[in-house]
Amino acid sequence: xxxxxxxxxxxxxxxxxxxxxxxxxxxxxxxxxxxxxxxxxxxxxxxxxxxxxxxxxxxxxxxxxxxxxxxxxxxxxxxxxxxxxxxxxxxxxxxxxxxxxxxxxxxxxxxxxxxx
Amino acid sequence: xxxxxxxxxxxxxxxxxxxxxxxxxxxxxxxxxxxxxxxxxxxxxxxxxxxxxxxxxxxxxxxxxxxxxxxxxxxxxxxxxxxxxxxxxxxxxxxxxxxxxxxxxxxxxxxxxx
Numbered sequence: 391x392x393x394x395x396x397x398x399x400x401x402x403x404x405x406x407x408x409x410x411x412x413x414x415x416x417x418x419x420x421x422x423x424x425x426x427x428x429x430x431x432x433x434x435x436x437x438x439x440x441x442x443x444x445x446x447x448x449x450x451x452x453x454x455x456x457x458x459x460x461x462x463x464x465x466x467x468x469x470x471x472x473x474x475x476x477x478x479x480x481x482x483x484x485x486x487x488x489x490x491x492x493x494x495x496x497x498x499x500x501x502x503x504x505x506x
Numbered sequence: 507x508x509x510x511x512x513x514x515x516x517x518x519x520x521x522x523x524x525x526x527x528x529x530x531x532x533x534x535x536x537x538x539x540x541x542x543x544x545x546x547x548x549x550x551x552x553x554x555x556x557x558x559x560x561x562x563x564x565x566x567x568x569x570x571x572x573x574x575x576x577x578x579x580x581x582x583x584x585x586x587x588x589x590x591x592x593x594x595x596x597x598x599x600x601x602x603x604x605x606x607x608x609x610x611x612x613x614x615x616x617x618x619x620x
Contacts, residue, residue, distance in 0.1 A: 394549075421606065432510075432596055432610035433550070446607060481549060485606065493606055497542075497550040 392417070394484050394498035395464075402504045409469040409476070411501045415484030421445075422465040423495060424457060427479040439465060440487075472505045479503075508533035508599050512611035520619050521589055527582040527614045529597030537599040539580040540608070541571055544594040553595075556580065567591070592618045 395414040403409050415422050421440055425433040438446040439459035450457065454472075459465040469476055479500045485493035513528045531537065538557050542550040554565025561573040571582045580597060597611040 423606065423608075425608075425610075432512075432612045433598075433608070435607040435609065438606055449607070483550075494552070494555075495606070495608065496552075499549040502547075 394482055394496050396480075396482050396498035396501050398501060399499060400502050400504070402506065403472050404506050405473055406471050409472050409503055409505075411467040411469075411480050411482075411503070413465040413467070413482030413484075413498060415465070415482075416496055418486060419484035419496070420487045421485045421493065422459050423483040423485075424465075424467050425481045425483065427481060427500070429478070433481060436467075469503075472503075474505045477503055477505045508535075508537060508601055508609050510597050510599055510609055510611035512595075512597055512614050514614050515612065516615045516617065518617045518619060519587055522586050524585050525583065525587050525591075525616065527595050527597075527616065529580045529582065529611055531578050531580065531597070531599045533578075533599060533601060536602045538602065539571075539573060540598040540600070541565065541569070541580070541582050542596045542598060542610075543567075544596065544613075546593075550596065553582070587616070587618050589618050589620060591616060 423438050424436040427433045435449040437450050437457045454470045456468045479502045481500045482498045483495035485495045509532050511530045519525045540555045541553040554563050556563045556573045564570045569584050594613045596613050598608040
Protein backbone atom coordinates (compact mmCIF):
# COMPACT_ATOMS: atom_id res chain seq x y z
CA UNK A 391 0.00 0.00 0.00
CA UNK A 392 1.79 3.08 -1.25
CA UNK A 393 1.96 6.03 1.09
CA UNK A 394 1.55 9.69 0.24
CA UNK A 395 3.59 10.49 -2.85
CA UNK A 396 5.13 13.86 -3.58
CA UNK A 397 7.08 14.97 -6.60
CA UNK A 398 9.48 16.26 -7.34
CA UNK A 399 11.49 15.59 -4.20
CA UNK A 400 13.82 18.48 -4.99
CA UNK A 401 13.01 21.52 -7.11
CA UNK A 402 15.30 24.39 -8.02
CA UNK A 403 13.87 27.58 -9.47
CA UNK A 404 15.22 31.02 -10.25
CA UNK A 405 13.52 34.11 -8.87
CA UNK A 406 10.43 34.96 -10.88
CA UNK A 407 9.78 31.43 -12.15
CA UNK A 408 6.83 29.25 -11.25
CA UNK A 409 6.98 26.20 -9.01
CA UNK A 410 4.47 23.35 -9.19
CA UNK A 411 4.46 20.76 -6.41
CA UNK A 412 2.40 17.62 -6.73
CA UNK A 413 0.88 15.36 -4.10
CA UNK A 414 -0.87 12.04 -4.58
CA UNK A 415 -2.76 11.01 -1.43
CA UNK A 416 -2.89 7.51 -0.06
CA UNK A 417 -5.43 5.19 -1.66
CA UNK A 418 -8.87 5.81 -0.20
CA UNK A 419 -7.98 9.24 1.16
CA UNK A 420 -10.04 12.20 0.00
CA UNK A 421 -8.53 14.96 2.15
CA UNK A 422 -5.23 16.67 1.42
CA UNK A 423 -3.28 19.16 3.55
CA UNK A 424 -0.24 21.24 2.63
CA UNK A 425 2.31 22.41 5.19
CA UNK A 426 5.47 24.49 4.78
CA UNK A 427 8.63 24.03 6.81
CA UNK A 428 11.02 26.95 6.68
CA UNK A 429 14.67 26.27 7.61
CA UNK A 430 15.12 25.55 11.32
CA UNK A 431 11.38 25.90 11.98
CA UNK A 432 8.38 23.67 12.53
CA UNK A 433 5.70 22.96 9.99
CA UNK A 434 3.08 25.62 9.32
CA UNK A 435 -0.34 24.77 7.95
CA UNK A 436 -1.12 26.26 4.55
CA UNK A 437 -4.28 24.77 3.08
CA UNK A 438 -6.77 21.91 3.46
CA UNK A 439 -8.58 20.53 0.43
CA UNK A 440 -11.08 17.89 -0.49
CA UNK A 441 -11.73 16.81 -4.05
CA UNK A 442 -12.59 19.96 -6.04
CA UNK A 443 -13.02 22.03 -2.86
CA UNK A 444 -10.82 24.24 -0.74
CA UNK A 445 -11.96 23.74 2.85
CA UNK A 446 -9.52 25.96 4.74
CA UNK A 447 -6.86 28.21 3.21
CA UNK A 448 -6.20 30.32 6.27
CA UNK A 449 -2.47 29.58 6.14
CA UNK A 450 -1.91 30.43 2.50
CA UNK A 451 -0.03 33.63 1.66
CA UNK A 452 -2.44 36.09 0.05
CA UNK A 453 -0.51 36.41 -3.20
CA UNK A 454 1.33 34.08 -5.59
CA UNK A 455 0.23 30.85 -3.89
CA UNK A 456 -2.66 28.65 -4.99
CA UNK A 457 -3.72 25.04 -4.48
CA UNK A 458 -6.11 22.67 -6.12
CA UNK A 459 -7.24 19.07 -5.77
CA UNK A 460 -9.08 18.10 -8.95
CA UNK A 461 -11.52 15.26 -9.32
CA UNK A 462 -8.86 13.28 -11.15
CA UNK A 463 -5.14 13.47 -10.52
CA UNK A 464 -2.89 14.78 -7.79
CA UNK A 465 -3.22 17.87 -5.66
CA UNK A 466 -1.10 20.75 -6.94
CA UNK A 467 0.48 23.56 -4.92
CA UNK A 468 1.46 26.35 -7.28
CA UNK A 469 3.79 29.20 -6.45
CA UNK A 470 4.04 31.97 -9.01
CA UNK A 471 6.98 34.35 -9.34
CA UNK A 472 8.99 32.63 -6.66
CA UNK A 473 11.25 34.63 -4.33
CA UNK A 474 14.14 33.46 -2.17
CA UNK A 475 11.89 33.47 0.90
CA UNK A 476 9.83 30.68 -0.67
CA UNK A 477 12.77 28.28 -0.23
CA UNK A 478 11.46 25.63 2.14
CA UNK A 479 10.30 22.06 2.43
CA UNK A 480 6.66 21.62 1.44
CA UNK A 481 4.88 18.64 2.93
CA UNK A 482 1.63 17.13 1.89
CA UNK A 483 -0.52 14.97 4.15
CA UNK A 484 -3.70 13.03 3.47
CA UNK A 485 -6.49 11.52 5.52
CA UNK A 486 -9.71 9.58 5.10
CA UNK A 487 -13.20 10.95 5.35
CA UNK A 488 -14.76 9.35 8.43
CA UNK A 489 -17.64 10.02 10.76
CA UNK A 490 -15.19 10.45 13.64
CA UNK A 491 -13.88 13.87 14.53
CA UNK A 492 -10.35 12.54 14.35
CA UNK A 493 -8.78 11.86 10.96
CA UNK A 494 -5.15 10.81 11.17
CA UNK A 495 -2.93 12.60 8.70
CA UNK A 496 -0.25 10.65 6.87
CA UNK A 497 2.67 12.69 5.56
CA UNK A 498 4.57 12.48 2.32
CA UNK A 499 8.37 12.81 2.05
CA UNK A 500 8.17 16.47 1.08
CA UNK A 501 9.40 18.62 -1.78
CA UNK A 502 12.42 20.76 -1.05
CA UNK A 503 12.21 23.97 -3.03
CA UNK A 504 15.33 26.05 -3.52
CA UNK A 505 15.02 29.48 -5.11
CA UNK A 506 18.24 30.87 -6.53
CA UNK B 507 -6.15 29.97 18.35
CA UNK B 508 -3.85 27.28 19.63
CA UNK B 509 -0.08 27.29 19.93
CA UNK B 510 2.65 24.79 20.75
CA UNK B 511 5.97 25.46 22.46
CA UNK B 512 8.87 23.06 22.47
CA UNK B 513 11.20 24.49 25.04
CA UNK B 514 14.39 22.81 23.87
CA UNK B 515 15.63 23.27 20.33
CA UNK B 516 18.40 20.68 20.82
CA UNK B 517 18.83 17.85 23.30
CA UNK B 518 22.17 16.03 23.34
CA UNK B 519 22.19 12.73 25.21
CA UNK B 520 24.41 9.69 25.47
CA UNK B 521 23.30 6.34 24.14
CA UNK B 522 21.27 4.24 26.63
CA UNK B 523 20.48 7.31 28.76
CA UNK B 524 16.87 8.39 29.38
CA UNK B 525 15.47 11.41 27.60
CA UNK B 526 12.53 13.77 27.96
CA UNK B 527 11.47 16.19 25.23
CA UNK B 528 9.18 18.90 26.50
CA UNK B 529 6.03 20.21 24.89
CA UNK B 530 3.54 22.75 26.19
CA UNK B 531 0.45 23.95 24.39
CA UNK B 532 -2.22 26.58 24.75
CA UNK B 533 -5.77 26.27 23.54
CA UNK B 534 -9.16 27.52 24.64
CA UNK B 535 -10.82 24.25 23.58
CA UNK B 536 -10.08 20.56 23.94
CA UNK B 537 -7.28 19.23 21.77
CA UNK B 538 -5.81 16.08 20.34
CA UNK B 539 -2.04 15.83 20.87
CA UNK B 540 0.64 14.23 18.73
CA UNK B 541 4.34 13.58 18.52
CA UNK B 542 5.98 13.14 15.13
CA UNK B 543 9.55 12.16 14.26
CA UNK B 544 11.41 13.41 11.20
CA UNK B 545 14.59 11.69 10.07
CA UNK B 546 16.97 13.69 7.84
CA UNK B 547 15.47 14.51 4.44
CA UNK B 548 12.35 12.49 5.15
CA UNK B 549 8.71 13.19 5.92
CA UNK B 550 7.03 13.02 9.31
CA UNK B 551 6.19 9.74 10.97
CA UNK B 552 3.62 9.55 13.76
CA UNK B 553 5.17 8.37 17.04
CA UNK B 554 2.10 8.51 19.23
CA UNK B 555 -1.13 10.38 19.83
CA UNK B 556 -3.47 11.31 22.65
CA UNK B 557 -7.15 11.41 21.73
CA UNK B 558 -8.90 10.64 25.02
CA UNK B 559 -8.81 8.22 27.94
CA UNK B 560 -5.61 7.24 29.70
CA UNK B 561 -3.21 10.14 29.98
CA UNK B 562 -0.16 7.91 29.50
CA UNK B 563 0.24 7.07 25.84
CA UNK B 564 2.65 4.50 24.45
CA UNK B 565 3.97 4.80 20.92
CA UNK B 566 6.39 3.18 18.55
CA UNK B 567 10.13 2.69 19.12
CA UNK B 568 9.73 2.59 22.92
CA UNK B 569 8.52 6.18 23.27
CA UNK B 570 5.73 7.29 25.57
CA UNK B 571 4.13 10.59 26.49
CA UNK B 572 1.94 11.84 29.29
CA UNK B 573 -0.88 14.31 28.87
CA UNK B 574 -1.12 16.73 31.78
CA UNK B 575 -4.18 18.90 31.39
CA UNK B 576 -3.51 21.15 34.38
CA UNK B 577 -0.03 21.97 33.12
CA UNK B 578 -1.06 21.88 29.46
CA UNK B 579 1.90 19.64 28.71
CA UNK B 580 2.56 16.54 26.64
CA UNK B 581 6.18 15.60 27.28
CA UNK B 582 7.79 12.76 25.34
CA UNK B 583 10.00 10.23 27.14
CA UNK B 584 12.14 7.23 26.43
CA UNK B 585 13.95 5.32 29.18
CA UNK B 586 16.95 4.33 27.05
CA UNK B 587 17.80 5.94 23.71
CA UNK B 588 19.65 4.46 20.74
CA UNK B 589 21.86 6.11 18.14
CA UNK B 590 19.04 5.50 15.65
CA UNK B 591 16.76 7.81 17.65
CA UNK B 592 18.76 10.80 16.42
CA UNK B 593 16.18 12.90 14.59
CA UNK B 594 13.93 15.95 14.83
CA UNK B 595 10.85 15.56 17.01
CA UNK B 596 7.73 17.66 16.60
CA UNK B 597 4.85 18.09 19.00
CA UNK B 598 1.50 19.03 17.42
CA UNK B 599 -2.06 19.75 18.47
CA UNK B 600 -5.41 19.73 16.75
CA UNK B 601 -8.57 21.15 18.22
CA UNK B 602 -11.67 18.99 18.50
CA UNK B 603 -14.00 21.44 16.91
CA UNK B 604 -12.93 23.26 13.80
CA UNK B 605 -11.04 21.83 10.87
CA UNK B 606 -8.31 19.26 10.63
CA UNK B 607 -5.25 21.46 10.64
CA UNK B 608 -2.33 20.55 12.86
CA UNK B 609 -0.41 23.22 14.75
CA UNK B 610 3.22 22.26 15.23
CA UNK B 611 5.88 23.29 17.69
CA UNK B 612 9.27 24.44 16.47
CA UNK B 613 10.84 21.02 16.89
CA UNK B 614 13.52 19.49 19.12
CA UNK B 615 16.63 17.97 17.63
CA UNK B 616 17.59 14.87 19.59
CA UNK B 617 21.27 14.06 19.21
CA UNK B 618 22.29 10.69 20.61
CA UNK B 619 26.01 10.30 21.15
CA UNK B 620 27.88 7.01 21.55
